[in-house]
Amino acid sequence: MNAYVVTVATLVAIQSIVACGLNVVVGYAGQISLGHAAFFGIGAYASALLTTKAGLTFWTALPLVIAITGLVGLLLGIPSLRVRDDFLAITTIGINFIVEAVFLYVPFFGGALGIGGIPRVTFFHVKMKGLPYLYLCLAFLALVLLVCRWFTRSWAGLACFALREDETAAASMGISPVRFKLLAFVLGTAMAGLGGALYAHFMRFISAGDFSFPVSVMLLSMVVLGGMGTLWGPTLGAVILVSLPELFRPLLEIRFLIYTLLLLLMIRFQPGGLLGEASLVRRVFSRLMPGKEAPR
Amino acid sequence: MLLEVNRLEISYGDVRAVHGADFAVAEGELVSIIGANGAGKTSILNGIMGLVPVRNGTVRFRGREITAMPAHRRAHEGIRLVPERARVFPRLSVYENLLTGAYGLRKKIPLEERLRWLYGLFPILEERRDQPAQTLSGGEQQQLAIARALISDPKLLLVDEVSMGLMPKLVDQVFDLLQSLNRDHGLTILLVEQNARASLEISHRAYVLETGSVVMEGPADDLLDDPKIQRAYLGLVEEEVERRQ
Secondary structure, eight states: OOHHHHHHHHHHHHHHHHHHHHHIIIIISOOOOSOHHHHHHHHHHHHHHHHHTSOOOHHHHHHHHHHHHHHHHHHHHTHHHHOOHHHHHHHHHHHHHHHHHHHHHOGGGTGGGOBOOOOOOEETTEEOOSHHHHHHHHHHHHHHHHHHHHHHTSHHHHHHHHHHHOHHHHHTTTOOHHHHHHHHHHHHHHHHHHHHHHHHHHHSOBOGGGGSHHHHHHHHHHHHHHOTTOSSHHHHHHHHHHHHHHHTGGGGGGHHHHHHHHHHHHHHHOTTOTTSTTOHHHHHHHHHSTTOOOOO | OOEEEEEEEEEETTEEEEEEEEEEEOTTOEEEEEEOTTSSHHHHHHHHHTSSOOOEEEEEETTEEOTTOOHHHHHHHTEEEEOTTOOOOTTSBHHHHHHHHTTTOTTTSOHHHHHHHHHHHOHHHHHTTTSBGGGSOHHHHHHHHHHHHHTTOOSEEEEEOTTTTOOHHHHHHHHHHHHHHHHHHOOEEEEEESOHHHHHHHOSEEEEEETTEEEEEEEHHHHHHOHHHHHHTSOOOHHHHHHHO
């Protein structure tokens, strides 16, 4: 594999991790979020600061990074207890702008210059770059997918699904809306934190613009495109949305036009996402391999 | 008394849905609240379940005041609601819907045994076990909603307009089932119904609700024989009312 392909693949793996986290919030618990990039950024900045300023290694910083992001996710998840749907979407957009502004204007976070000189991840004294780093990201992605799979089969996952379907009915079944919305926010933002840390040590230079509102839109597009609430959907969405702009690179300006058109077509014809219920992919799969369940 | 409701007031903005309703349900009773559309029947059940804020008055369950308790805690206390129009979780399978009813109780109830009992009561649910609940017919969804509430072995079952949208044959079946749950299994039920005759026929006692207040109460048999009730809620014409006196 040449370096370019490895770079794109690494970004796909990182974005998949972050999109999986968003899927926990949006797909499993039904809480719309258009500010997920904020948590991606919090993870990246936390890891960057802990390794450059506090002198920790990636591995010792990682548990802290995940804890910090999850904790901030818990605090910023509180609005979701009071507002719903469009209002929650707007609130989460606001969170994204505030977090980005903090990174941009507070000198501690490097201001407009961002943070540079972020060390590479070392693994048994070997500096990881290129292919080994891709494998590391894929290993973390596998871990995230396992956690998602476990979550969807747990009682907590069932409680989140019930909340997504009908909050009132769920509450009268003894499911606490507060507890499970916040649980989904913590789990989802912690995954974003992990993705952020991997991103920081891959790029080795980060600035506030990397985690701006359009990134949140892109992440939500990945989840919607792949199929909200499915296991593999966010990863598939990340593969498509990260690699398509690369494939269309020769088309220069109009590549985003094509990209937008694809999204619109998806919304019109496959609202459940590529791996959603009764989607084209699932129907083709069941025709090709009768009796076998398509991946979800 | 298992459930005591005093001077209950519920409003939505300036609209008063319930004002000053008093009623009680004893353990082992099947009590119904009958009334026309908009009389405040659903609001009363939602107030007992904790799904709408109570403006004034108190709700006591097993001697404890629960007026300010959130809905999910009331569910843990043993109150369960079969909501109007079932409100099953549409994209979850029938089995998952049933499990949500047992949430937080897996150590307290023999889950497998409860499931077997429910599948015995509602064979269609076992047949459709892995289907999304939204693919069920209205009657099947209503059965699922009842089963989902029953799996927790509730102390008080609130049933909201269970006859709505069901075909007459199914209405009879559902009412027979509620009666047998009450008589044979000792389940306490508070039933809210527009179908006054069907609910009075299986109830021990009943309250008549008009524009948010209780206007009449008594043993269900007495209400069935009351000319006013016959005219207003049982749809009898004048000659029939006289003939029955």
